[in-house]
Amino acid sequence: MTHLALSRISKDFGGATVVQDFNLDVKKGEFISFLGPSGCGKTTTLRMIAGFETPTTGQIIMDDVEITNKAPNQRNVGMIFQSYALFPNMTVAQNIGFGLQIRRDSKEAIKQRVDEMLTLINLEKHANKYPYQLSGGQQQRVSLARALANRPQVLLLDEPLSALDAKIRVQLRSEIRAIQKALDITAIFVTHDQEEALSISDRIVVMYEGKVEQIGTPFEVYNFPETRFVANFVGSLNTASAEVTDPAKGLLNVGGVQFVTASEIASRKKGEAIRISIRPERFSFLSEHKKDNVLDCVIENITFLGSVVRVQVKIGGASFNMDTFNNPFLELPKIGAKEQVTCSKNAVLVLDE
Amino acid sequence: MNLTTVKKHGGKIWAWFWMILGILYFFLPLIATFLFSLRAKLNVLSFTAYQHVFNDSNFVYNFSYSVLWGVLTIIVGVLIFVPTAYLIRLKLPQFRIPVEFITMLPFVIPAIVYVFSLVRTFSQPPLLIVDSPVLLVAAYTVLSMPYMYSAIDTGLRAIDVRTLTEAGQSLGAGWGTILFRIILPNIRVAILSGAFLSFAIVIGELILAQYLVKPAFAPYMTYLIQQKAYEPAAMAIISFALTWAAMGVIQFIGRGSGGGEQSQIAGGH
Numbered sequence A: 001m002t003h004l005a006l007s008r009i010s011k012d013f014g015g016a017t018v019v020q021d022f023n024l025d026v027k028k029g030e031f032i033s034f035l036g037p038s039g040c041g042k043t044t045t046l047r048m049i050a051g052f053e054t055p056t057t058g059q060i061i062m063d064d065v066e067i068t069n070k071a072p073n074q075r076n077v078g079m080i081f082q083s084y085a086l087f088p089n090m091t092v093a094q095n096i097g098f099g100l101q102i103r104r105d106s107k108e109a110i111k112q113r114v115d116e117m118l119t120l121i122n123l124e125k126h127a128n129k130y131p132y133q134l135s136g137g138q139q140q141r142v143s144l145a146r147a148l149a150n151r152p153q154v155l156l157l158d159e160p161l162s163a164l165d166a167k168i169r170v171q172l173r174s175e176i177r178a179i180q181k182a183l184d185i186t187a188i189f190v191t192h193d194q195e196e197a198l199s200i201s202d203r204i205v206v207m208y209e210g211k212v213e214q215i216g217t218p219f220e221v222y223n224f225p226e227t228r229f230v231a232n233f234v235g236s237l238n239t240a241s242a243e244v245t246d247p248a249k250g251l252l253n254v255g256g257v258q259f260v261t262a263s264e265i266a267s268r269k270k271g272e273a274i275r276i277s278i279r280p281e282r283f284s285f286l287s288e289h290k291k292d293n294v295l296d297c298v299i300e301n302i303t304f305l306g307s308v309v310r311v312q313v314k315i316g317g318a319s320f321n322m323d324t325f326n327n328p329f330l331e332l333p334k335i336g337a338k339e340q341v342t343c344s345k346n347a348v349l350v351l352d353e
Numbered sequence B: 001m002n003l004t005t006v007k008k009h010g011g012k013i014w015a016w017f018w019m020i021l022g023i024l025y026f027f028l029p030l031i032a033t034f035l036f037s038l039r040a041k042l043n044v045l046s047f048t049a050y051q052h053v054f055n056d057s058n059f060v061y062n063f064s065y066s067v068l069w070g071v072l073t074i075i076v077g078v079l080i081f082v083p084t085a086y087l088i089r090l091k092l093p094q095f096r097i098p099v100e101f102i103t104m105l106p107f108v109i110p111a112i113v114y115v116f117s118l119v120r121t122f123s124q125p126p127l128l129i130v131d132s133p134v135l136l137v138a139a140y141t142v143l144s145m146p147y148m149y150s151a152i153d154t155g156l157r158a159i160d161v162r163t164l165t166e167a168g169q170s171l172g173a174g175w176g177t178i179l180f181r182i183i184l185p186n187i188r189v190a191i192l193s194g195a196f197l198s199f200a201i202v203i204g205e206l207i208l209a210q211y212l213v214k215p216a217f218a219p220y221m222t223y224l225i226q227q228k229a230y231e232p233a234a235m236a237i238i239s240f241a242l243t244w245a246a247m248g249v250i251q252f253i254g255r256g257s258g259g260g261e262q263s264q265i266a267g268g269h
C-alpha cells in the first residue's frame, strides 16, 4: 500500500550532513507536511524526491520503482515553488499546457486538459494573460494547475504560500487541500509555519537539524509531542524543568511548587531531573472548574490575541502561558495580582529529552 | 524651502547642460558630415553624392557582405554565449570570474595583433582556413564577445534561472527545450541589445576584414576616401542610417512574437 517510500535517506553537502537517516512511508492520496525551522533540511529532502538533489545514502521508491538516481525530467512529480516559477514568456494557458506539449499530446488533448485545469483553479477568464498580469495568489494557482496538468504521481510544494499575504495564504491553503482531496493526489508540503501544517495535513513530519523528530497526525503531534523540540515548536507549549519527588504517585517539584502528572514516571528515580510541558489552553482560572493541580500564581502579563487572551503567570519559580477564550464578559485580573490557576494531571506531559 | 527650490533648479539646469553638451558632441560631426556630403555640386546643395553611392555596385556588394557578417556573428554569438553563460550561472559559478575575464580580453588585445596571430596560426596545415569566411566570422564573434556575453549575462541575472530550469525539468523538459523555450525567450531583450552592439561593431570593423581579405563595408570606404571627397561622406551617412534601420528590423523581429519584453520586466522583480 506504500506509494512513496524514503528509506534511510541522508544528504551531505561538502561534509555537512543536512539530512540524516530520514525514513517515511507515504500512502496514495495522503497529504504530508514537512514542518521545521528554517535550515532543518525540509527543502533538501523535497528536492531529493523531485530529483534535483541525489541522496548521499538511502533509497527513494515510488510505486515499487526505485527512482533514487533518476533525472528530474524522468520522474513524474509536480513541483510548486515559493516564487511560483511561471514561465514569464508564456500565457497562463501556455504555462499549463507546457508539460503536455513536452509529452507530445495532441493539440486537442492539450486544449481540453488546459481548460479542465483552468476551471479547477477558477481562472478561465485569465487564460491568455501573462504571469505578470496576475496577482501572487493567482500565479500560484496557475503553477498548481501547471503541475497537476501532467497527472503527477506526487505533488511537491515548497513553502508555496510564504510569499502571499495572510488572507490569501489561508484561502489558498484550503483551496490546495480541497483540490488535493478531489483529485486524490499524494502531496508533500514543506512549511515552517506550524498552523499551516496542523490545518492542512493528514500527517506531519516534524524535522529539526536534519533529523525527523516525530511523525504523526496533527492531533498526535499537537497533543502528544514526543520530544522537547516538538513540544516547543508545535503550538506554543510551556516547558519547564522538574524534579521527580514521588514516582509512584506522579508527584513532581516544578520551581518549588508541587505538580501531579498522569504521565508514566513510576520507572523514574526520586530526585531525577526531567522536563515537563503543559499546553497554554489546559490551564484555567480556579473560579471556573477545580482540577487535579491547584496552583498559586502571580499575573505577569496579559496579551490580547483576538479570539484568545494569553495570560502569563508565574507559578513558584517558573513562568507559564495560559490561554483563555475571549468573550466580551471576560473579567481579567490585573498584572501583579495574586490568583489561583488549575490544570488536570494529564495536561502535565513528561518529555523524552 | 527657498533654498531647496534653488538647489533643485540648479540641479536641473546642470542636467540639461550636460545632456545638451552630450547631444552636440554626438551629433555635430554627423551633421557636419551630412552637410559636407550635400556639396558635391558647386554652390548648390544636392544629393548627387548619394546617387553616386547607390549606383556604385561595389558599395552595395561590400555593404551587403558586412550585413551578412554581422548577422552570422550574432547567430554564432548567441549559440555559443547563451549556453555558456547559462551553464555558468546554473552549475559552474566558480568559473564566473575567469570566464568574465576571458570575455574582456578583446578590449586589451589590439585588433592588429589579434589578426596577425590569426593569420599566422591558420595559414599553415593542418589549420589552413585563413581564406575561409568561417575564420572571419569566428574572429568577429570574438571581437563582439565582451558586449554579447555581458548583455546575455545581465539578462540571465534578471530572471530566476535556477527555479525556471527546475520548473521546466519537473514538467519533463530536457536541456534543449529549457534553453530554447524558457531561457532564450526570457532574455530576448538582453540578447537584442548585445546583437545591436555586435552588429555595429562588425559594420564598422576595418582591420579584420582587410587583413583576412574579405568583402566588407569599412575597407571599401577606406579605399574610397583615398579616391573621392563627397562620396565617402555620403556613404558614412548612408551606412549610419542603414545600420540603425537594420537594428530596427532586428528589434522588430525580436519583439514580434509575444510579450517578451514585458514579461522580462515582470520576471525581473
Ligand SMILES: Nc1ncnc2c1ncn2[C@@H]1O[C@H](COP(=O)(O)OP(=O)(O)O)[C@@H](O)[C@H]1O
Binding pocket: A013, A018, A036, A037, A038, A039, A040, A041, A042, A043, A044, A045
Ligand atoms: N546546495 C547546497 N550546498 C550546500 N549547503 C546547502 C545546499 N542546499 C542547502 N544547504 C544547507 O542545508 C541546510 C538545509 O537547507 P534546506 O533544506 O534548504 O532547509 P529548509 O528548507 O528546512 O529551510 C542549510 O543549512 C543549507 O545551508
Ligand SMILES: [Mg+2]
Binding pocket: A039, A042, A043, A044, A159
Ligand atoms: Mg526551504
